[in-house]
Amino acid sequence: MTTTFPELLGAQETTATAGEILGRCRELVRPTLADTVGRLHPWVAEMAAYSFGWCDVGGTPAEGSGGKGVRQALAVLCAEAAGASGEAAVAGAVAVELVHTFSLLHDDIMDGDQTRRTRPTVWKAYGTGPAVLAGDALFALAVEALAGVDGTGAAAAVRRLSAALGDLVRGQADDLLFESRPWTGPEAVGPEEYRTMVEHKTGALLGCAAALGAALAGAPEPTVAALDRAGRHMGVAFQVVDDLLGIWGDPAVTGKPVHRDLRQRKKTFPVLAALSARGPGAPAAERLATLLRDSPDIPDDATTRRAAALIERAGGRSAALEEAERHIATVETCLESLSLAPRASAELRTLLRFLVRRDI
């Protein structure tokens, strides 16, 4: 890649699309990520490569079907935003991608999910025991990758990662427990509690990715903390948008069945906000509660359609939209409070838009 007019690069590249940004970060991180995964036991390395979409069961190389790499991109962009080269963030980017993949592997076991990104999940393809082991291996590798960085920042970086891991587990525990809690009454899950769960389960690792990128780039602590906060709110916004799509998303766009989350009786933000409605939304909330309590385990299309309408009438849809907007605004405030390198700052905003401005 040659650049004839480097001074134009900044302006030119702020117009990069989210796909280009994610692709560039993936390419930067991939060699180290692949080397790191290659240090694993060969059997475990195959399961890891399978979950990254690098190979099929049996080890035959494959292309695509891996994740987008939002976490690694966040680490790289935050290092660049702090004025360093993206290279500075690579160890952190590798660590967060490994942790993310570990958590998908284990969550799929816990949730009994049989497919991910159109392929069988690791436990489905290799067995539960091996999938537990592969997750453990990725977890250990993430810590090792980060503990091995040069300089005095290693311990602080590991502390950040392990705090995020703690949050991740806490969020997953709450999420699992939410399933068996009632829709209404004193034991019901409130929207506040749901927000905390999401901040732990999704926000913490995005915050950690951003903070690690900045910290490894040598950014001062207030900058690191602000980017951590930005990442966390990005995570919550992303999840709430995902919740909206899980009910009102166009199957042609999301690639997922209509009313998917209602069909699975998931306790998501729009439902919980609707159920807690007071004032004009209260009658719809009450009818929704009755419907959810009385509907069968796998509700039919008419029931989920009615539930979606009641959620909207009780204000769940608009509450979720407002919630997402509030978190997006907080991300913007965090970013504006810092003096960041312009190109990276613009690309962070592109990434944010990509995460939250999907077709709701």
Added chain:
Amino acid sequence: MTTTFPELLGAQETTATAGEILGRCRELVRPTLADTVGRLHPWVAEMAAYSFGWCDVGGTPAEGSGGKGVRQALAVLCAEAAGASGEAAVAGAVAVELVHTFSLLHDDIMDGDQTRRTRPTVWKAYGTGPAVLAGDALFALAVEALAGVDGTGAAAAVRRLSAALGDLVRGQADDLLFESRPWTGPEAVGPEEYRTMVEHKTGALLGCAAALGAALAGAPEPTVAALDRAGRHMGVAFQVVDDLLGIWGDPAVTGKPVHRDLRQRKKTFPVLAALSARGPGAPAAERLATLLRDSPDIPDDATTRRAAALIERAGGRSAALEEAERHIATVETCLESLSLAPRASAELRTLLRFLVRRDI
């Protein structure tokens, strides 16, 4: 606890029994361990407390049935051996106990084991998903506990722990794969390969415990490395003795059924050594191979009795005894090469004897 004649304490306490030593170390570590576990999500904390034997399912406090705490004792004794107070090792002791418990939790899932220390395993009592989660939580907590230690040693300590974790996973992967490999032929598991697996699966964490204790006490690197080696060999010796007991142990002493490992068709050191016998042991080795190949999945008493006799005749029993003795001798050599505090050094030897001089 008052001591009237502290100058007599050294001589007096070298006669402490293994039970007393383990108890003292458990008491020293317990408050911090309990505090650390208490930081977990309450549901996860209950599963953790259950696996430590501190409570029953539901959270009712219980006494006993937890582990002996060999790893924490090793950390504490190595700090003392390096001339520091056992207090110095507590963060390391907590980390290795958490990692050990995490590995038991996940191994029990992988191996399908339904009971441990006379109680249902965590996955059996709480479900597979929750047990995966609890293991993850303990893992994250171990890293957090260690990354949080004061001073410059935190990063090195975490590097040590993550290297041991990597070995642990590697050993578990090999152990799982051994099950489906044949008894004989080019794909058979050799005694060498088995030794490497055990060094990873059992030795690495004992070595890490010893090394962490010494490192946190400020011992110089050669001392840390030698104690790491001592711990590793202790682990291998322990496992080989366990293998001997799994075949020839007296059920009245071990509390486990006679010929337990043969009944479960486990590929342990005495069997693998017997199968690889050359010279005078070869005919018995060949008959053993035929017996193992042709015996049913759950062999009857007569078959396991015959297998045990053939293993002994092929030299598997004596090879295992020699193997254990060699590792014990290496531990002694490591300890002798260092100038350690006399009382702790004597207690380390008591611990070693406790681990390997069981009634074979």
